[in-house]
Amino acid sequence: MYDTLKQDIINVSKEIGIDKIGFTSAEPFDHLKASLLEQKENKHTTGFEHQNIDERLYPELIFDQPKSIISIALAYPSRMNSRPEKIRGEKRGKFARASWGTDYHNILKDRMEKLIDKIKELGDNNPELTFKPMVDTGELIDVVVAQRAGLGFIGKNGLLITEEFGSYVYLGEIITNIPFAPDTPKENQCGSCTKCIDQCPTSALLGDGRMNGQRCLSYQTQTKGMMPEEFRPKIRTIIYGCDICQEVCPFNKGKNSHFHDEMEPDPEVVQPLLKPLLTISNKEFKEKFGYLAGSWRGKKPIQRNAIIALTNARDKTAIPNILRCLEEDPRPVIRGTAAWSLGILGKGNEEVLLFLQEKVEKEQDEEALAELNKAIANLKSAD
Template identity: 85%
Template structure:
């Protein structure tokens, strides 16, 4: 009975718009617990993860009598089909690929809701079957579920790598009390390749599929405070996320999937002009960027990253904009980051040095004062 149901679900999933589907047991992922505890003890976690480790490992703690977990993958594009318009004298920033198109959490939730409805329909609305869908904001570790369900293997960069789509996939899972026959897990195929580890600009990857997540540039672009100075040059002009470990992965060579209209990027949104973002209102930000997964922390981290990107691109036309940030912006993080950027762009400019000295006298935030002093010293020494 359940084998037939499983085959029906696999066939139906394609009609729903699910690119890959697999099934695994709801047995504990207890082999992960020591690693998760070690990561937490070493302060390698970001705080964005679900905090109860036992609930991440034992499905029975979050679902009554679980029998199986259905894992799904949706492939997303790795290349844009069109480029944004070139504007003379203006620099653009970039959102990483995982933030192209409609927020993937919403897309995954839509597909899982449709899949659950389909299962209920072909099960003749059996009231005894139950489901719990989740994405990466849920309790379970989606790559661990997907690997055990046979969708792909976990690479040295910690991402799930599928045969068909590389690591350019979004993952979701559904816990259920239906006892499906599990699929065969995939074994790691990285071999001796260490490209993702070698090219990670912050040495965040530990080489065994784990990472020090606090050093990951994707995490750093999502924080709300001052970005540590060592990471600022490394984000280049990326204002959200990081794709480097995916770009260098041999399994991603030639992978570019365009199956879902919701995931197609608007070039003007995912590669926006930088300077206009410095004065965008909350309403304008939500209207233009609210659809993106990269908007979830609001405009402040994006604007901080924009200032860093302007400095990294050596865009001296942005100097008046940065002066305005220091004079008018009430947020210390924006003022401090602008001061750091002026220390780079204002090298040899005595007028900017005097402006920073005057602004330092008005500044009352101790952390930001340090940024002003460092910027002034940088102008002096260059």
């Protein structure tokens, strides 16, 4: 009975726009407990993870009598079909691929809701059938569920790598009390390849599929405070996320999926002009970027990153815009980042040095004041 239902679910999943589907048991993932505790002890976690480790490992703690977990994957594009307009003298930033198109949490939620409805229909609307869908904001570790459900293997970069789509996939899972036969897990196929580890600019990857999340550039672009100076040059002109460990992965070569209209990027949105971001209003930010996954932390991290990106691009035409941030912005993080930027872009500019010296007298925030003093010292040392 359940074998037939499983095959029917596989068939219907394709009809509703699910690119891969797999099944695994609801047995605990307790073999990961020591590793998760070690990561937490070593301060390699970001704080974005679900904080109760046992709930991440034991499905029975978050669902009544779980029997199976259904894992799904949706493939997303790795290349844009068109480029944004080139405007002379204007620099653009970039959102990483996982933030192209509509927020993937909403897309996955839609597909899982449709799948659950179809399963209920196939199960004659039996009220005893229960389900709990979740994405990466849920308790379970989606890459681990997907690996055990046979969707792909976990690479040395910690991402799920599928045969058909590489690692360019969004993952979701549904816990259920239906006892499906489990699929066969995939074993790691990275072999001796270490390209993702070697090319990570911050050495965040530990070599065994784990990472020091605090050092990951994707995490750094999502924090709200001052970005540590070490990481600022390394984000280049990326204002959200990081794709480097995916771009260098041999399993991603030639992978570029355009199956879902909601995932198609608007080039003007995912590669926005940087200078207008510095003064964008909350309303304008929500209207233009609010549907992206990369907007979830609000505009402040994006604006901070835009200042850093302009600096990394050595765009001296942005100096008036950045001076305005230092002069008018009420947020210490933006003022501090602007001061750092001016300490680089303003080399040889006596007016910028005088402006920074004036600001030292008025600045009340300790972090912003420290950045001002470092910027002044940097400009003086360049004389």
